[in-house]
Amino acid sequence: MARTNSNDRLKRLELLAVQLKQDELCTVKNLAQHHGVSERTITRDLLLMREQGLPIDADRGRGGGVRLDRNWGVGRINLTYPEAVDLLISIAVAEQMNSPMFLASLGSVRRQLVASFSPDKRHKVERLKSRILIGVTASTYVQTNLAAPPSRVVQTLHQAFVDQRTLAIRYQNEGGAISERQIEPHYLLLNYPIWYVIALDHLRDAPRTFRCDRILSADRTETRFRLLPKEDFKQSLQGNDALI
Amino acid sequence: MARTNSNDRLKRLELLAVQLKQDELCTVKNLAQHHGVSERTITRDLLLMREQGLPIDADRGRGGGVRLDRNWGVGRINLTYPEAVDLLISIAVAEQMNSPMFLASLGSVRRQLVASFSPDKRHKVERLKSRILIGVTASTYVQTNLAAPPSRVVQTLHQAFVDQRTLAIRYQNEGGAISERQIEPHYLLLNYPIWYVIALDHLRDAPRTFRCDRILSADRTETRFRLLPKEDFKQSLQGNDALI
DNA sequence: GATAAATGCGCCATTTTATGTCCTATTTGA
DNA sequence: TCAAATAGGACATAAAATGGCGCATTTATC
Numbered sequence: 001m002a003r004t005n006s007n008d009r010l011k012r013l014e015l016l017a018v019q020l021k022q023d024e025l026c027t028v029k030n031l032a033q034h035h036g037v038s039e040r041t042i043t044r045d046l047l048l049m050r051e052q053g054l055p056i057d058a059d060r061g062r063g064g065g066v067r068l069d070r071n072w073g074v075g076r077i078n079l080t081y082p083e084a085v086d087l088l089i090s091i092a093v094a095e096q097m098n099s100p101m102f103l104a105s106l107g108s109v110r111r112q113l114v115a116s117f118s119p120d121k122r123h124k125v126e127r128l129k130s131r132i133l134i135g136v137t138a139s140t141y142v143q144t145n146l147a148a149p150p151s152r153v154v155q156t157l158h159q160a161f162v163d164q165r166t167l168a169i170r171y172q173n174e175g176g177a178i179s180e181r182q183i184e185p186h187y188l189l190l191n192y193p194i195w196y197v198i199a200l201d202h203l204r205d206a207p208r209t210f211r212c213d214r215i216l217s218a219d220r221t222e223t224r225f226r227l228l229p230k231e232d233f234k235q236s237l238q239g240n241d242a243l244i
Numbered sequence: 245m246a247r248t249n250s251n252d253r254l255k256r257l258e259l260l261a262v263q264l265k266q267d268e269l270c271t272v273k274n275l276a277q278h279h280g281v282s283e284r285t286i287t288r289d290l291l292l293m294r295e296q297g298l299p300i301d302a303d304r305g306r307g308g309g310v311r312l313d314r315n316w317g318v319g320r321i322n323l324t325y326p327e328a329v330d331l332l333i334s335i336a337v338a339e340q341m342n343s344p345m346f347l348a349s350l351g352s353v354r355r356q357l358v359a360s361f362s363p364d365k366r367h368k369v370e371r372l373k374s375r376i377l378i379g380v381t382a383s384t385y386v387q388t389n390l391a392a393p394p395s396r397v398v399q400t401l402h403q404a405f406v407d408q409r410t411l412a413i414r415y416q417n418e419g420g421a422i423s424e425r426q427i428e429p430h431y432l433l434l435n436y437p438i439w440y441v442i443a444l445d446h447l448r449d450a451p452r453t454f455r456c457d458r459i460l461s462a463d464r465t466e467t468r469f470r471l472l473p474k475e476d477f478k479q480s481l482q483g484n485d486a487l488i
Numbered sequence: 489g490a491t492a493a494a495t496g497c498g499c500c501a502t503t504t505t506a507t508g509t510c511c512t513a514t515t516t517g518a
Numbered sequence: 519t520c521a522a523a524t525a526g527g528a529c530a531t532a533a534a535a536t537g538g539c540g541c542a543t544t545t546a547t548c
Contacts, residue, residue: 007292007505009535010254027494038537043496061545062493077321077356086349093346094334101432101439101456102337104399105330112321137437155348188345192436195345212345252534253506271523282508287525305516306522 009045012037016045020056020068027065079113085125085162088113089132096134097192128162131227133198135191156218157197161185166202166223170216178216183208184225187233198233200225207233253289256281260289264300264312271309323357329369329406332357333376340378341436372406375471377442379435400462401441405429410446410467414460422460427452428469431477442477444469451477 012035019034020026028046032039046066050056055069079087091110095103114122160167167185172178182202189196195212256279263278264270272290276283290310294300299313323331335354339347358366404411411429416422426446433440439456 009505029494040497040538041536044535047496058495059545060493060495060543062491063546064494064544066495077323077353077360079321079353079356080349083349083353086346087353089346090335090338090350094338097437101398101402101434102330102333104395104402105324105327106334109321109323109327109331112323116321151348154345158345158348190345193341273523284509284526285507288506290524291526302524303516304514304522304524306520307517308515308523310524 013045013049016042016049017054017068020066025065025067031066079116081121084113084116085128088125089129092129093132093134093190097190131161131187133187133189135189137192153215153218154212156220157185157212157215160218160220161188161197163220164224164227166221166225167199168219168221169210170218171210172214172216174214181208182221183210186225186228187230200228257289257293260286260293261298261312264310269309269311275310325365328357328360329372332369333373336373337376337378337434341434375405375431377431377433379433397459397462398456400464401429401456401459404462404464405432405441407464408468408471410465410469411443412463412465413454414462415454416458416460418458425452426465427454430469430472431474444472 015035016031019031028039028042032042035042046056046058057067057069059065059067088110091106091113095106095110114125117125157167159165164184167183168180169183170178170180183197183199184202185197185199187198189198189209197210197212197215199208199210200206201208259279260275263275272283272286276286279286290300290302301311301313303309303311332354335350335357339350339354358369361369401411403409408428411427412424413427414422414424427441427443428446429441429443431442433442433453441454441456441459443452443454444450445452
């Protein structure tokens with residue numbers, strides 16, 4: 001918690017945790033010299049840290065020393081709200097995509113993330129998650145003409161999706177024809193590696209599905225929309241609706 | 245940091261952060277009453293917290309109050325070393341897989357994670373990352389006979405890969421024949437959604453590639469192996485070597 | 489077995505910090 | 519103009535942190 005702090009002890013406790021984390025073996029003597037305090041003080045610090053739940057082991061006797069259980073946190077990371085949301089969604093997508101390598105520990109990361117949200121934010125994130133659908137992996141044929149959409153488009157779309165804001169896009173369909181549309185991005189569908197926006201098209205006042213990599217440009221508007229249930233987009237989903 | 249702490253102030257500072265995060269608007273008076281300390285003490289706490297970098301805003305005047313910038317972290321998460329490694333690898337894989345949705349904020353999460361590692365651990369993680377290869381997405385044909393490997397196998401394989409330990413597996417090849425092997429898991433290749441182990445097969449003393457979902461069982465051994473360069477597995481990679 | 493190096497912790501005097509009280513200045517909405 | 523809010527200076531006092539000492543205990547090494 002303490003960073004550049006006027007509070008000496010807080011600063012020292014913070015540094016101690018970092019040192020114990022990084023150096024394999026410290027002795028109380030070393031630490032005392034390093035911090036310019038007495039050994040007694042360091043032992044008291046260590047006691048306090050133990051009381052706080054840090055798994056600090058100590059080996060007595062010659063050659064002994066103090067260690068922080070290596071299983072303990074490499075460090076705290078502070079996530080802003082959008083960072084936490086993106087991370088949570090990404091983990092959910094990764095878990096859903098059913099490619100199980102390296103996912104063993106991700107469950108507990110996800111649980112920690114969820115726990116760190118306040119109840120109403122948790123609810124919002126849950127709703128956001130329910131708006132992302134994971135389908136089958138795209139056929140090899142569909143993939144061949146895949147181009148990465150420009151990151152500006154992705155960012156705008158992402159923002160509009162999260163904020164439930166109407167979006168003005170230029171879209172190139174399969175035939176190559178370009179049209180301009182106003183869409184409400186209700187759901188996102190991933191048929192890996194292709195993302196689709198399942199949207200309400202203002203022009204036709206009907207549901208339409210857009211391939212994200214065919215969106216040429218996107219601008220957000222100020223108008224917000226009310227979410228429609230998945231049922232209203234049934235014909236766009238065609239059995240792809242493995243929702244996360 | 246402070247939990248059930250003998251240090252009153254630490255506890256209070258921690259609680260203050262939580263309160264400011266959750267409640268939209270607090271006044272110094274409220275907080276003072278809630279914590280049973282004087283208003284002066286609360287203002288001093290807030291000063292300290294600001295010095296520590298917390299973005300605390302305050303509105304003066306009637307109807308004013310104290311707020312924690314809502315952009316600020318929803319909470320700190322403590323990751324254990326394996327959790328952090330898995331998360332970092334997963335983010336790297338996700339970024340490499342080139343499915344750009346929800347990846348906007350993930351870069352900064354990754355940077356924070358990397359920064360929280362000590363230099364030597366950072367190096368280890370980098371090396372681990374370089375042992376994971378991302379190839380093309382599997383053809384629709386190959387995907388049809390995909391079954392999720394049992395999680396015990398995945399966990400054992402994962403551990404052996406990270407620890408560079410030899411692995412005893414039972415493997416079923418494309419024809420259905422089952423064999424028992426001792427392998428050194430040097431590299432992992434993802435042709436989404438299928439993971440391959442690129443390994444040295446002790447039986448033949450030659451490189452072999454195994455589909456993870458065809459590994460029937462896996463047991464780790466105690467013997468560790470020295471990593472061989474990618475070049476030694478060239479014939480197994482066949483142009484798939486888009487390494488992360 | 490002796491010794492040195494290490495942790496663990498109790499006790500007490502001393503120093504430092506945190507807190508409360510009182511004060512003034514400033515901003516802001518009603 | 520007033521009341522409610524933050525901001526922060528000054529000072530006395532209560533509380534906590536620190537250092538130094540001693541003693542018990544554990545453990546590797548000679």
